[in-house]
Amino acid sequence: MPPKLSELEHIKERSRQLRGSIAAGLADPVTGSISEADTKLLKFHGSYQQDDRDLREERRRQKLEPLYAFMLRARLPGGVVTPAQWLVFDRLATDYASSGLRITTRQTFQLHGVLKGNLKPTIAAIHHAMASTIAACGDVLRNVVATPLPEQSGLHAQAYAWAAKLSAELAPQTTAYLELWLDGEKLVGEPEPEPLYGKIYLPRKFKIGLAIPPLNDIDVFAQDLGLIAIEEDGRLAGFNLAIGGGMGATHGDPTTYPRLAEVIGFVTPEQLRAAAEEVIAIQRDWGDRSERKHARLKYTLDHRGTEVFKAELERRLGFALQPARAFRFDHNGDRYGWTGGEDGRWHLTLHIESGRLLDRGPQRLQSGMRELARVHTGDFRLTCNQNVIVANVDADDRARIDAIVAAHGMDGYRRQSGMRRHAIACVALPTCGLAMAESERYLPTVLERLEARLEHHGLLDAPILLRLSGCPNGCSRPYLGEIALVGRAIGRYDLRLGADFSGQRMNVTYRENVDEPAILDALDPLFAAYAAGREPGEGFGDFLWRTGVLATPAPRPERRIAAQVPA
Ligand code: SRM
Ligand code: SF4
Secondary structure, three states: OOOOOOHHHHHHHHOOOOOOOHHHHHHOOOOOOOOHHHHHHHHHHOEEEEEOOOOHHHHHHOOOOOOEEEEEEOEOHHHEEOHHHHHHHHHHHHHHOOOOEEEOOOOOEEEEEEOHHHHHHHHHHHHHOOOEOOOOOOOOEOOOEEOOOOOOHHHHHHHHHHHHHHHHHOOOOOOHHHHHHOOOOOOOOOOOOOOOOOOOOOOOOEOEEEEEOOEOOOOHHHOOEEEEEEEEOOEEEEEEEEEOOEOOOOOOOOOOOOEOOEEEEEEOHHHHHHHHHHHHHHHHHHOOOOOHHHOOHHHHHHHHOHHHHHHHHHHHHOOOOEOOOOOOOOEOOOOOEEEEOOOOOEEEEEOOHHHEEOEEOOEEHHHHHHHHHHHOOOEEEEOOOOOEEEEEEOHHHHHHHHHHHHHOOOOHHHOOOHHHHOEEEOOOOOOOOOOOOOOOOOHHHHHHHHHHHHHHOOOOOOOOOEEEEOOOOOOOOHHHOOEEEEEEEOOEEEEEEOOOOOOOOOOEEEEEEEOHHHHHHHHHHHHHHHHHHOOOOOOHHHHHHHOOOOOOOOOOOOOOOOOOOOO
16 A cells, blocks of 8 residues: 655645645735645745744733744845845845845845735745745755856856756746736636646755865755766866755654765766756655655665666666766865956955844944945855855955945954854744754854864864754754754754765764753863864864764764765
8 A cells, every 4th residue: 555645745736736725825814824734835935934933932921823924035046146136135134024134055045024914025026136936945946056156267157057057947837926926817727737846746855056176165965966067178077966965854763864965977968957857856756755754865765775766867867877077075165255266357255144144233244235236246146154255346346345345344254263154053043943942043152152162272263164053954054064063952952073074974973962061061172182183284073083082983874975986
């Protein structure tokens, strides 16, 4: 007997291609929310219903409904934003959102706290700015990420073009989006067919990311489908395919785990579109639709076997993948400050703590970016590390850009500790419904305390990857942090250590369910040892393995190392 489908599969099937009763729910003035089933469908349109968790208890006592509001996420392939688009997002954040603009770990913007009645004008404005929110969430191909730093301008332009193409061509086709948000014609009769997704879409979200070695700034091995661009003789020869990455896990459930993608072969640019589509299609057909916890591609692969999956892919494609080509990643994370491109243009990477663009004290990040957008003639790139690149600046404009940056307190990257520059925290409380502990709001405090210890050991400048997540879902890709805190409960975290600095080795649990004093006490002697015993250029994570601090091999698949083809 086939396994029982999860309830969400039925909701999708009944939804008439993602319509459900969303229109009626939006029009209902009695509540700030929409129905439970519609909240699931709304995700495919780029929005999550949330409520302010700081106010939950108080409102319950006052017998008020929770303070419902919506998070809205844009689809911005490759994280490229024009100055005109920036100004639209900035205005929407000012008019409708509760906490500024938020750059996400997948190179896009989120707005939080959008009230139900403001969803439609916000989505419409994003559409008119030539962007979208369709499929930014939901069981579909999500925002396609790509290395944003356009130093190798020719190669980068091609990589970006591929991200945009895959994003556009593999997006859902439903006209429900036009109908609901853009006053498109109402559907009469049967919904239009969805050639790739069918009536029930994918079993789960699906993520594609494209990296150009030696920079793994998008964490390519955390993607369901990672594309590693291969350059030969100065041109894009094609892509290695890496499949089955994913970070999510559930505490106490060993059947769920983070996993790095495995390299299975190479395709030419002409073969890429078909290969990506077929990987998605096999996952559509083979993925687990009975248990959402096991529905990502990584579980399909571990259940069926990667070789079996690859054989099916080659059968559907009608050609064999070529052997993977050599590649080498040097590091992940972003590099700050100015870098020059091959074409003589300049790019300035700015550090945005947790990606939150707000005006707070001397750091006026939202206003500063608005000023930059008013004068900048190039474009902006959002990074997967929640930062922003002011890209394609003429040499003559550098001084003017620097002045705006300094006037708004955005030049902190020049002075920050190595750890601060490489820290990522997920959103967590108060908006994330799944958060078990603080993350973004805790980052400033924990960084200060860690920096005090690092300074004591003379390590303030040491680049160390710190990642915080408010729960094990792993939105900051914490399993790829040299140090990671993964939330368990308010004030309590798993302390994980030992990832490398290039996104190719995951960390392992070092202390389970500990509070801040225990975290600092555990780290302090390790910092001391690292300061005294590190080899030139050796990362903190590598040092912990070399010196035997992390000696016990973790059970599969925690230490699975992405199959790297040595260069
Ligand atoms: Fe995530 C769910 C925020 C990147 C794995 N993620 C959520 C939700 C929507 C909570 C929910 O389902 O109710 C969070 C909304 C919080 C809020 O209030 O804004 C949320 N995820 C985020 C963002 C905003 C984190 C950030 O601080 O930037 C990132 C938005 C990305 C985007 O623009 O599309 C974000 N999430 C990620 C990543 C990182 C990545 O993709 O590179 C991961 C790990 C990679 C992966 O997918 O495996 C990630 N998010 C999850 C999961 C676990 C999925 C799983 O397979 O188990 C969930 C929970 C779920 O889907 O059930 C989740
Ligand atoms: Fe929320 Fe957990 Fe993702 Fe953080 S890691 S944003 S707490 S789902």
